[in-house]
Amino acid sequence: MNRFIRAVSQLSKKKWVSPALYAAAVLFFLFFVFFPAVFVISMGLRVDLNPEVVAALETSFGVSLIATALSLLFGVPMAWLVFRSTGWKKEILNTLVDMPLILPTAALGFSVYLFWGSQYGLALIEKGFWMIALLHTAFVFPYVVRTVAAAFEELDPVYETASRSLGANTLTAFRTISLPLVKSSAIIGGMLAFTHSLSETGATMMVAGLASTAPMQVLAYKNAGNIPAAASISFILIVFAVTFLFLAKHLARKASISIDGISPRLEKRLVKFSFFKNGTVLAFFFILIIIPAFFLFIFLFQLKALPQADQMALIFSSLETSFLIACAVTAVNLFFGFLLAMFIGRNKWGLGKLFESANEVVLVVPTSALGFSLAFYWSGLQFPELLVIALAHLSFTFPFVVTPIAAAISALDKNLEQAASTLGATPFKVLSSVTLPLILPSVLAGVVMGFMRSISETGATLAVAKSVSTIPVLIVNMVKANQLADAAVACAILFAISFVLLLVMRRGVRRARSAA
Amino acid sequence: MPEVRLKGVSKTFSGNIVALKGMDLVVKDRDYVVLLGPSGCGKTTLLKTIAGIYPPTSGSVHIGARNVTSLPIEEHNVGMMFQNYALFPHLSTEKNVSYGPVIRELSAEKTKEIAMRMLELVKFPSDRASAFPSELSGGMQQRVALARALASQSSLLLLDEPLCALDAKIGEELRLELRNIVKTLGLTAIHVTHNQEEAMSMADTIVVMNKGQIMQVGTPEEVYFKPANLFVAYFVGEANFFECKIKRRTAKALEVNFLGKDFRLSKADASRIPDGADKAIAVFRPEKLVLSKRQPYHANFVKAKIGSRRFLGEKIRYELSCGSRPIIVRRLGFGRGFKTGDAVFVSFDESDALLLNCPDGPIEKVGG
Ligand SMILES: Nc1ncnc2c1ncn2[C@@H]1O[C@H](COP(=O)(O)OP(=O)(O)OP(=O)(O)O)[C@@H](O)[C@H]1O
Ligand SMILES: [Mg+2]
Numbered sequence: 001m002n003r004f005i006r007a008v009s010q011l012s013k014k015k016w017v018s019p020a021l022y023a024a025a026v027l028f029f030l031f032f033v034f035f036p037a038v039f040v041i042s043m044g045l046r047v048d049l050n051p052e053v054v055a056a057l058e059t060s061f062g063v064s065l066i067a068t069a070l071s072l073l074f075g076v077p078m079a080w081l082v083f084r085s086t087g088w089k090k091e092i093l094n095t096l097v098d099m100p101l102i103l104p105t106a107a108l109g110f111s112v113y114l115f116w117g118s119q120y121g122l123a124l125i126e127k128g129f130w131m132i133a134l135l136h137t138a139f140v141f142p143y144v145v146r147t148v149a150a151a152f153e154e155l156d157p158v159y160e161t162a163s164r165s166l167g168a169n170t171l172t173a174f175r176t177i178s179l180p181l182v183k184s185s186a187i188i189g190g191m192l193a194f195t196h197s198l199s200e201t202g203a204t205m206m207v208a209g210l211a212s213t214a215p216m217q218v219l220a221y222k223n224a225g226n227i228p229a230a231a232s233i234s235f236i237l238i239v240f241a242v243t244f245l246f247l248a249k250h251l252a253r254k255a256s257i258s259i260d261g262i263s264p265r266l267e268k269r270l271v272k273f274s275f276f277k278n279g280t281v282l283a284f285f286f287i288l289i290i291i292p293a294f295f296l297f298i299f300l301f302q303l304k305a306l307p308q309a310d311q312m313a314l315i316f317s318s319l320e321t322s323f324l325i326a327c328a329v330t331a332v333n334l335f336f337g338f339l340l341a342m343f344i345g346r347n348k349w350g351l352g353k354l355f356e357s358a359n360e361v362v363l364v365v366p367t368s369a370l371g372f373s374l375a376f377y378w379s380g381l382q383f384p385e386l387l388v389i390a391l392a393h394l395s396f397t398f399p400f401v402v403t404p405i406a407a408a409i410s411a412l413d414k415n416l417e418q419a420a421s422t423l424g425a426t427p428f429k430v431l432s433s434v435t436l437p438l439i440l441p442s443v444l445a446g447v448v449m450g451f452m453r454s455i456s457e458t459g460a461t462l463a464v465a466k467s468v469s470t471i472p473v474l475i476v477n478m479v480k481a482n483q484l485a486d487a488a489v490a491c492a493i494l495f496a497i498s499f500v501l502l503l504v505m506r507r508g509v510r511r512a513r514s515a516a
Numbered sequence: 517m518p519e520v521r522l523k524g525v526s527k528t529f530s531g532n533i534v535a536l537k538g539m540d541l542v543v544k545d546r547d548y549v550v551l552l553g554p555s556g557c558g559k560t561t562l563l564k565t566i567a568g569i570y571p572p573t574s575g576s577v578h579i580g581a582r583n584v585t586s587l588p589i590e591e592h593n594v595g596m597m598f599q600n601y602a603l604f605p606h607l608s609t610e611k612n613v614s615y616g617p618v619i620r621e622l623s624a625e626k627t628k629e630i631a632m633r634m635l636e637l638v639k640f641p642s643d644r645a646s647a648f649p650s651e652l653s654g655g656m657q658q659r660v661a662l663a664r665a666l667a668s669q670s671s672l673l674l675l676d677e678p679l680c681a682l683d684a685k686i687g688e689e690l691r692l693e694l695r696n697i698v699k700t701l702g703l704t705a706i707h708v709t710h711n712q713e714e715a716m717s718m719a720d721t722i723v724v725m726n727k728g729q730i731m732q733v734g735t736p737e738e739v740y741f742k743p744a745n746l747f748v749a750y751f752v753g754e755a756n757f758f759e760c761k762i763k764r765r766t767a768k769a770l771e772v773n774f775l776g777k778d779f780r781l782s783k784a785d786a787s788r789i790p791d792g793a794d795k796a797i798a799v800f801r802p803e804k805l806v807l808s809k810r811q812p813y814h815a816n817f818v819k820a821k822i823g824s825r826r827f828l829g830e831k832i833r834y835e836l837s838c839g840s841r842p843i844i845v846r847r848l849g850f851g852r853g854f855k856t857g858d859a860v861f862v863s864f865d866e867s868d869a870l871l872l873n874c875p876d877g878p879i880e881k882v883g884g
Contacts (some may be wrong), residue, residue, distance in 0.1 A: 159602055159604055161598075161602070163619075165568070165592065166590075166616040168619045169588075177604060264618075
């Protein structure tokens with residue numbers, strides 16, 4: 001082992017090594033991640049806007065808009081609440097906000113259905129548009145809160161203090177100073193929420209009833225053999241998602257919030273109602289997010305019997321498939337993703353920005369469109385089904401691995417690495433002894449996100465799978481077949497495993513952070 | 517009339533960090549007060565306590581007739597210039613300056629008028645008023661921060677290291693301007709710095725702080741020539757410290773031995789050493805020592821050799837060897853002066869000698 005490391009270290013001194021590695025990463029990204037994801041665009045567009053397609057698109061955009069708007073409206077104050085609270089209250093709020101993120105979306109969808117729609121819960125809302133909207137709000141809300149709360153944490157509190165000392169009350173200071181300063185994060189959070197909502201397939205299928213969203217329609221057309229229709233919806237979804245991405249990035253840079261407008265005197269009176277405001281936000285959070293998301297467990301405790309042995313076997317074989325794919329894909333993505341992140345973070349050959357954008361495009365492409373596109377990209381080669389599923393997961397999880405690592409690398413102080421080089425360290429030694437320890441938390445974060453995403457995704461999997469089923473796909477099928485008890489047990493197992501994994505990895509991240 | 521009074525103000529941060537220890541201070545109306553002290557001594561904390569940003573752990577803060585101890589920040593009504601300025605990064609220069617008036621809901625014309633007047637007062641180029649803080653140089657940012665504090669129309673100005681982010685030259689130019697503006701507008705200013713030259717050249721009153729306590733309050737001359745204790749003497753300006761043995765102390769004179777020689781001092785200030793002390797530190801400012809080739813006619817001299825000389829422009833700084841510790845002397849630089857290696861007599865006027873209480877440890881520690 002030692003000899004191997006020494007050999008690698010010596011090899012890394014050769015001039016051609018690093019360009020060759022970067023070239024490999026770029027080629028991997030282009031041919032295994034990017035082109036497959038957007039291949040459908042090259043198929044030529046014959047937009048087939050029949051009423052069914054239009055209705056599906058309307059549903060999708062309507063749902064995404066409602067979910068994003070609600071998440072921003074309540075998510076920004078919620079982020080403020082999380083940021084402002086201290087001690088154990090902060091711990092609890094932080095954990096609660098993260099909870100729905102740990103819950104795989106299929107489990108979340110099932111839980112939301114049980115709470116709002118089934119006779120085990122409130123039985124208040126029929127499957128359909130509004131239940132989809134509720135579900136989507138539940139799973140995009142944490143994205144907004146996380147992004148905005150992180151921005152609040154990074155904000156230098158001196159600006160707000162300065163504003164207060166110039167006479168502003170807390171509400172005015174928030175509106176004129178803190179809010180504008182986190183505006184770009186809120187826009188980016190909103191964009192992530194919107195594109196995720198546009199992309200979600202599996203959980204949506206459980207609660208859609210007679211309604212149909214655009215990603216669902218992609219699958220439906222594909223299964224029915226109506227390729228032109230599936231292609232045109234995929235095309236529209238991709239174009240819209242990418243447009244939103246660049247629009248949001250533009251807005252984040254440009255738009256500003258004026259300091260005049262609402263009267264500070266009025267706001268001073270409103271400060272007194274902050275208890276009321278906090279109450280509303282918390283009520284929203286619990287009634288629309290937390291309780292529906294975890295109602296599943298209440299249902300679980302009412303169960304009388306475990307699933308039949310054959311169903312259990314099915315659950316475990318699907319789990320095996322899911323974890324096999326997730327592990328393999330994450331390992332490959334870690335290697336190439338790390339290289340591409342270096343490429344982006346260091347802006348190699350002046351191409352960093354370009355590849356950063358390309359990477360973000362893959363991040364926002366709705367996964368069922370991605371899966372559909374990818375199936376065509378690889379269709380010339382007769383790959384086994386499992387490999388195609390893995391290739392799909394490779395593509396859509398890749399940006400999750402790259403993004404945090406690239407951000408950490410571009411924030412890194414270059415002097416540290418240069419100092420190590422001047423002390424005679426080989427490039428490999430610099431990487432392993434200086435760079436890697438410093439960015440390890442971000443690397444682990446990327447791995448965790450990519451892995452979790454692979455475990456819980458359904459859209460792309462359904463778009464390429466014929467007989468193999470991953471665990472979230474199995475859950476969707478069980479709910480559709482009304483095997484609620486089986487589905488609940490599968491959800492619980494999946495949740496338990498994800499939860500433990502996440503705890504382990506979080507501990508790893510924390511340890512890495514304190515070591516760095 | 518913003519007379520600022522602090523009564524027994526203490527501030528303890530979490531983790532038992534004592535930043536201020538029972539401070540009593542009165543800042544007179546229209547006074548330019550400089551808080552001077554080493555890094556970490558609690559200057560910023562004191563300023564923020566006056567501004568209401570930190571509530572004091574005990575004691576009270578009064579601004580004018582108001583006890584502001586428990587009022588929220590926005591009701592303290594002070595113009596504060598923050599360390600590193602804290603200009604709002606998302607607002608243009610003009611909007612930064614008009615922030616205070618906008619918050620007070622003055623009319624649009626009035627707001628604009630105040631902003632423009634203040635920018636003019638601090639000599640900010642009016643064609644850059646729409647620039648954002650990140651597009652301005654350090655010196656310009658400093659001016660904007662000052663204009664913003666002035667535009668709050670408070671007559672109490674709090675300045676936290678307003679000149680420290682600038683290079684020495686610009687910083688020195690701005691000292692005078694800053695003081696002039698404060699004086700022209702008839703404001704009370706409390707200015708924090710750890711730069712003693714800045715303090716000397718700007719203050720009406722200097723407050724020397726160390727470890728959360730006030731060491732001395734006085735005019736620049738008092739603080740420089742009559743330091744209350746060894747810390748002040750050490751921290752403010754350069755000084756020679758000679759450890760001396762007290763041989764006899766009578767109402768008329770003090771007989772001491774330092775630099776290996778006996779001196780009988782009848783006019784030296786010995787008020788700061790306690791009765792019965794057998795040790796003291798004799799403090800001499802470098803410009804109060806006289807060099808000569810010929811032996812002086814009085815007895816207050818020692819023999820020494822010029823170890824090195826450094827040309828400072830107006831003055832020449834000599835380092836002389838005499839015993840273990842070098843003696844520093846600063847003399848005006850005209851004439852031929854002395855060369856390295858010259859044997860000279862170092863003499864002093866008795867009234868320029870200041871005797872301070874001797875600490876237990878080595879004297880270098882005091883400045884630390
Ligand atoms: N918000 C805070 N929380 C905890 N400790 C603090 C806080 N602010 C200051 N301190 C501590 O109080 C002491 C005094 O700090 P302060 O910032 O007032 O010093 P200063 O004299 O302004 O120093 P400098 O010249 O470096 O700005 C220091 O020991 C500092 O660590
Ligand atoms: Mg300070």
